[in-house]
Amino acid sequence: MTDRLDRYAAILLDVGVRVQAGQLVAINAHLEHAPLARAVAEQAYRRGAEYVDIWYWDPYGKRSRIRHAPEATLAATPPWLDRRYEHLVERRGALITIEGDPAPDLLAGLDEGRAGLDRMPTLTSRIRAQMSGDIAWTIAAYPTPAWAQAVFGEPDVERLWHHLTTFLYLDADDPAAAIEARLAELRARAERLTALDLDAVRFTGPGTDLTLGLIPHAAWHISELPGPTGRNVLNLPTEEVYTTPDYRRVCGHVTSTKPLALGGTLVRDLRLTVVDGEVTEVDATSGADVVRRNQGIDAGARRFGEVALVDHSSPIGRSGVTFQTTLLDENATCHLAWGAGIPSVLEGWRSLDADQRLARGVNRSGTHVDFMVGGPDVTVTGIGRDGREVELLRHERWRVD
Secondary structure (H helix, E strand, C coil): CHHHHHHHHHHHHHHHCCCCCCCEEEEEEEHHHHHHHHHHHHHHHHCCCCEEEEEEECHHHHHHHHHHCCHHHCCCCCHHHHHHHHHHHHCCCEEEEEECCCCCCCCCCCCHHHHHHCCCCCCHHHHHHHHHCCCEEEEEECCCHHHHHHHHCCCCHHHHHHHHHHHCCCCCCCHHHHHHHHHHHHHHHHHHHHHHCEEEEEEEECCEEEEEEECCCCCCEECEEEEECEEEECECCCCCEEECEEEEEEEEEEECCCCEEECCEEEECCEEEEECCEEEEEECCECHHHHHHHCCCCHHHHCEEEEEECCCCCHHHHCCCCCCCHHHHCCCCCEEEEECCCHHHCCCHHHCCHHHHHHHCCCCCCCEEEEECCCCCCEEEEEECCCCEEEEEECCEECCC
16 A cells, blocks of 8 residues: 555656645645545655645535534635635645545535535635646545445445556556656647637537537647646546637537536536526536536636547546546546636737636636536537538547547
8 A cells, every 4th residue: 555655646746746846735635535645745755845735624514514604604715725825826836636535425415505605625716726827736536435435335445446546557667657658649639639720519419419619729738737847737647638618609508427526515417508608507406506506606607618528548438437526537528617717728828817818718717617528429529610510529439530
């Protein structure tokens, strides 16, 4: 176990955030993630980090808050945590967030409206810091018994570890080199999509017919971002190619193909109706009010900020397992996100201020929530600027070279 954690920590630091001597490193984790958080701290200090701050989150405190706190206070977040992210930006530090819910569906049975108001531990200041490109950041997962119970029906943590070991190439002679080789394949796919110069993409399938207009000349990227220490990989593992749609040019309806874990609630069978870029109807068999609350935090929360394509070559998708955590499930199949758009798809994006990015079509919001919409019955079609259509994905297989 120690060797596995050390190898895992090494790729998070060397590939994920590319930590440098003298850098500040912040780690977000649940209490149950402590073994990996400690391994990352050990390895970060070995690499010369100035200070490593581990911040632990306990979701049971959130459940108590939702049960008992005055409703008018539930949307508030602690300003001292905002200052933590602001200081990380000022110092051009690194942020590693560890996921793997130790208590999935903990909020089941509570009032969904109240649950949707409490966004902790997600903060607008964290999203802003991550989108800025001024910090290096990545997201990882750590197996827990409750997570395994939710996925497999038994607390088989070792079975989760087996999947993560495969997805992260931890059993390879050189995991970092294996990840870099996969990233190169994904970059090549993104470059081919960019060369198509599409005007829109359309998703069609059971319960889905959604068209997303694209921003002229915006690139398709993989899950990496230029940061203070080079290009950092935003989540490990990663299997997606994505771009930012024009938030004003989305219409139709879309149905999720996997459950969405959102703030301690599992949203099942989510269906959104979109008119003139804005979500006008939200339906789900569970968690609909949580989604409505999340999409009500600001004007941009009801609009779209990402469209991502994942094909059958993803080892996560090939596993056939729904992991009930966005980190893995979004890299098993195609997904969309409501909320903040990703400005780095625009050439010269750093020279554009927030209003200029918005004018180009990059959505502005304090939230960014990915949800899964792909599958073998979903077809993705590209629409050219001349109206010509080209199939991109059918039965989760690429149709363009």
